Amino acid sequence: MRSFKYSLFLLLACLACSPSEVVYEEYIPDYSLQEKAVASLLKKHPIEIVVHRGANHLAPENTFAAAAKAIELGVDYVEIDVHRSLDGVHYIMHDLGLGRTTDGWGPIRLRTSEYIDKLDAGSWFGEAYAGEKVPRLEEYLRWIKGKAKAYLDVKTADLEEVVRLVRKYNMEDETFFWFWSDSMLEEFSVLAPELRVKINAHSVEEVMEAKEKYDADIIECNVQEITPEMVQLCDSLGIQIMAYASSNTAEEFKTVIKSEADLVNLDKPGLYLEVLQAMQGL
Template identity: 40%
Template sequence: MTLISCHRGARFTAPENTFPAFDAALAQGGEILEFDVRQSHDGVLYVLHDDSVDRTTDGSGLIAELTSTELDALDAGSWFAPRFEGLRLPRLEAFFERYKTRAQFYIEVKWADCAAIARLIRQLDIASQCYTCSFSEEMHLDMLRYAPEVRQMVHWRREGNAEAAIEKYNAAIVEFFDQEGHAHHDFTL
């Protein structure tokens, strides 16, 4: 079985990590929405890749140092094209609510309260639709601790070999890279 995962949505059609990008990804046949989670200074979870808002909004500064009020006021679309002017950054809860009946979720935790992410996943009853990963050892282990029912993705080199990585992280997805550096994912569904 092949599943199509959409990295930050259809980010060549609409601004990455926004509702129009994910809507377009699903319209183009996507089944798994891959996105990143970061947390505002006041603890609100957002769908955003970079640690700052500089590249993908009209603002500047680190997400972790900005409040949700400041983040909610940013334009996340006009950098991409004028027709997306006024587009807002999606909060994680609104994102899950919008797509919970239409997609699976591949969540990369950049830096956020993993217990809050786990609570939200349980509250919306979407654990069976979620995969999580993180390049931060702390975030990865926190997600495993707070949401053991959610499938984990791990890079095979993290523990030196695939078997050790699977055992330590209870991984359902193992990421490999070929000689050209292209990522390949093996899933256990």
């Protein structure tokens, strides 16, 4: 029975992908971005800030609103997740399914852009964000260019199209990438050897493997795993270290700030700034 329901859903989705008269209207919110005073603390801060799914504690994750909140705090990168719709449009969303963060349902890969573009991706977080849309990747890159850089966690995609968009908006030096599978990474490396990739590595041995096997530009690990030996090796190989903030507590942020990480991937940029401000005695 479950197999029949899935087959029926796939059939309906394919039928919905047939040509229609619907004309897509571009969605790029006109946010009046006001940089917070504390953002100035990051300008001379040696560790670049990567905000996971945008400022997801202040606005709905993976939306323009979450990115805007992060930009106002002066972050360096906004991390986004990339999925492809049934008809080949790339969107920013974390989950495989639409149900958790929108008023839609079903796998995003089996939904058309016409369906996804109508969804509300903000009401689940709060009434103030009702009507927030699921961002299309192309519109998002065009909007964020010059405001912040982007870290793309690519989950399902036409890699040629993703590379085309990054090059179209001249963001080769303003992006880096991570992939769900080795096969996607291998394909990407052939398509765009100039674009930077991140690999998870938790030891000196894994750092060596990341460089030899994947030519990694950035490795990500827990802050406790950043040893003098790892720092020395990464320096010699031209690899940056990104600390992953797993708990996003003040104590963890203190450890990150004292570490030799080049970047930090976190969820609470506001708290990080508070800790940084306190440690600088301001």
